[in-house]
Amino acid sequence: MTKHTAPPLAPGGLEPFQKSAALSLGVELELQLVNTHDYDLAPYAEDMLRLMDKVPLPGSVVPEMTSSMIEISTGVCQSSSEVLGQLTQIRDALVKSADKLNIAVVGGGTHPFQQWHERRIYDKPRFRELSELYGYLSKQFTIFGQHVHVGCPDADTALLTLHRMSRYIPHFIALSASSPYVQGQDTAFDSARLNSVFAFPLSGRAPLALTWDDFTVYFEKMTRTGVVRSMKDFYWDIRPKPEFGTIEIRVFDTPLTVGRAAALSGYVQSLASWFMNDQPFMPTEDDYLVYTYNRFQACRFGLEAVYVDPATGEHMALRDHILMTMDKLGPHAGPLGASSGIHLLRSSVELSNNDARWLRELQGKEKLLAEVIRQAALKFRGLPV
Numbered sequence: 615m616t617k618h619t620a621p622p623l624a625p626g627g628l629e630p631f632q633k634s635a636a637l638s639l640g641v642e643l644e645l646q647l648v649n650t651h652d653y654d655l656a657p658y659a660e661d662m663l664r665l666m667d668k669v670p671l672p673g674s675v676v677p678e679m680t681s682s683m684i685e686i687s688t689g690v691c692q693s694s695s696e697v698l699g700q701l702t703q704i705r706d707a708l709v710k711s712a713d714k715l716n717i718a719v720v721g722g723g724t725h726p727f728q729q730w731h732e733r734r735i736y737d738k739p740r741f742r743e744l745s746e747l748y749g750y751l752s753k754q755f756t757i758f759g760q761h762v763h764v765g766c767p768d769a770d771t772a773l774l775t776l777h778r779m780s781r782y783i784p785h786f787i788a789l790s791a792s793s794p795y796v797q798g799q800d801t802a803f804d805s806a807r808l809n810s811v812f813a814f815p816l817s818g819r820a821p822l823a824l825t826w827d828d829f830t831v832y833f834e835k836m837t838r839t840g841v842v843r844s845m846k847d848f849y850w851d852i853r854p855k856p857e858f859g860t861i862e863i864r865v866f867d868t869p870l871t872v873g874r875a876a877a878l879s880g881y882v883q884s885l886a887s888w889f890m891n892d893q894p895f896m897p898t899e900d901d902y903l904v905y906t907y908n909r910f911q912a913c914r915f916g917l918e919a920v921y922v923d924p925a926t927g928e929h930m931a932l933r934d935h936i937l938m939t940m941d942k943l944g945p946h947a948g949p950l951g952a953s954s955g956i957h958l959l960r961s962s963v964e965l966s967n968n969d970a971r972w973l974r975e976l977q978g979k980e981k982l983l984a985e986v987i988r989q990a991a992l993k994f995r996g997l998p999v
Contacts, residue, residue, distance in 0.1 A: 628833045628845065631769035631826060634859030635690070637887055637950065638765035641697050641879050642687045643868050644678055644758040645994075646720040647712070653987040655682035655728045655756070658717050665711035672700040675708070677738060680756045682728075684708075684719075690765075693951040694880030701872040702996075709995050718991035721875075722969065723758050723793030723807035723867030726983040757807040760790060760866035762879050764886045765859055769826035771890060776820060776852050776861045777897035778889045779882075780905060783851055783865055784912035784921055785936050789959055790866035790878055791916045792969035795983060804916030804970035807867050808909075816842065817849040818906075822899050829854070851909075865909075870969045870993050877959050880952030885939075887946035900924060917966045936963050 649656040659681045666675045673688040686708065688700040705719075712719050766772035791804035803809070811817050823829035836842045845853060855862045863882060869875045888894060904922040911919035912932060919932040940960050947953045962968060976986050989999045 628830060628837075629856045631772065631854070631856040632859040633767070634765035635692070636765055636767040636771075636890060637692075637883055638860075639691045639694065639697055639879050639883055640688055640763035640858070640860065641691075641701065641875060642685055642761040642763075643701070643721070643872075643875055644683055644685050644760075645708070645868065646722065646725050646758055647682050647684060648718050648720055648725070648987060648991065650716055650718055650988075653718070653984040653991075655725050656717050657681035658715055659684050661715055662708070662711055662717075665714060666707060669707045669711075671704050671707055673704060675704065682725075683756060683758065691879075694876045694883060694955045695951050697879045698873060698876035701876060705872050705994070705996075718988075719994055720987055720991045721758070721792065721868045721870040721994050722973070722990060723791070723805060724796050725756070725758075726795035726973075726977075726986060727798040728756065729797060757793070757810050758868040759807065759811075759864060760868050760875055760878065762863045762866065762882045763855060763858060763860035764863075764882055766861060766886075767890075769829075769854070769856070770824070772854050772859075772861050773824050773826065773829060774897065775886055775889050776854060777822060777824065777901065778895065779852055779861070779863065779885060780819065780897070780901055781924060782885060782939065783905070784908045784919060784932055785939065786863060786865050786878070786882075787867075787909065787912035788916045788919060788932055789881070789936070789963070789968060790869055790874070791913070792867040792870055792973065794970045794974055795977075798983065800974070800977075803914050804968065805867050805913040808865065808913050811849060811864075814849045816847055818851065819902060820848075820850045820853060822897070822902070824897065867969070870972065870990055871996070872994075873958070874969070877955030880947065880950065880955035881943075881959060883950055884943040884947040884952045884956065887950060888943055891946070895925065916968055916970055917963060933963055933966065 647656050647658045659677050662684055676685050678685045686704045688697055691697045708719050787805050793805050793807040794800055796806050821832050823832050851865045852861055852863050901924045904924050917933050920929055921932040921935040922929055940956055947956050992999045
């Protein structure tokens with residue numbers, strides 16, 4: 615009988631926290647590749663990468679865990695409008711390449727009816743290693759998220775900003791939610807994608823370390839256990855990225871449009887500016903008393919969720935907490951050029967309208983998830999639907 619053992623984790627370590635421009639931005643989007651026959655996922659990542667390699671672009675285009683996914687990244691940007699410019703340029707090149715292959719590129723946090731067991735792990739050493747370690751969870755990780763990096767001037771500021779940002783995780787989930795369907799079923803969640811992330815043992819929240827020295831002590835304890843070797847082994851909702859000099863927020867579903875993705879980056883940047891410049895509150899362990907409850911509410915109900923203020927215990931509509939927060943961000947959003955993106959998000963909050971609602975309403979009208987994906991592919995291209 616063959617003995618199955620988990621492979622050793624890749625070597626690594628805690629890198630020094632690099633300098634980066636405060637409030638600089640970087641955005642990553644994981645995208646779906648679908649065929650144009652039945653709009654199921656299609657294993658075309660290698661062909662897409664080959665075609666995209668010939669196109670000079672900002673940022674990068676790289677493979678993801680399974681071969682029906684692709685990840686695009688901006689370079690370092692100073693504003694959400696620069697993020698939008700780079701994402702649009704990459705998006706347009708992706709669409710041209712996809713047309714040559716007779717496939718389509720789609721946003722959204724989950725593919726509505728793909729079967730996880732049909733997926734293929736992309737042939738790359740780290741993905742093979744993770745597949746050996748995590749088994750079927752690796753193929754179930756065919757889910758699609760947006761990551762936003764925001765630059766921090768030093769490591770201690772990064773940790774303070776990370777823990778201040780934790781109160782706003784429900785905002786990010788509800789504003790980006792675009793994964794109501796899994797394996798052909800309406801899950802009743804606005805963001806079902808995050809349920810797959812929570813299955814990983816090192817997911818969830820970061821430990822409350824407010825100085826880099828304290829974080830280093832924690833990291834060294836974890837490496838001594840042999841459970842982790844590098845920061846890549848943590849699947850936290852927000853994690854420091856010392857090699858970039860950033861914190862990385864990882865709870866967003868991939869939106870259906872690059873415009874919404876850029877607007878979300880402007881919201882993060884405005885929040886970070888408020889935290890760094892005004893120091894509005896000091897994070898404490900008590901911030902996390904209602905963290906998982908608030909996160910669940912946002913995943914389940916989106917903009918209709920209840921939000922519990924960790925400082926006061928007050929219950930309010932998440933929608934109201936988002937609007938109240940946006941009011942506070944005006945002095946920061948304006949100088950950063952983020953006002954138009956926040957206005958876009960604000961309008962959708964006032965209408966209780968996120969991408970999950972758009973997908974559900976379209977399915978209610980069409981009664982066919984393949985048609986929903988076809989129209990979502992048009993939406994991603996920037997075409998009216």
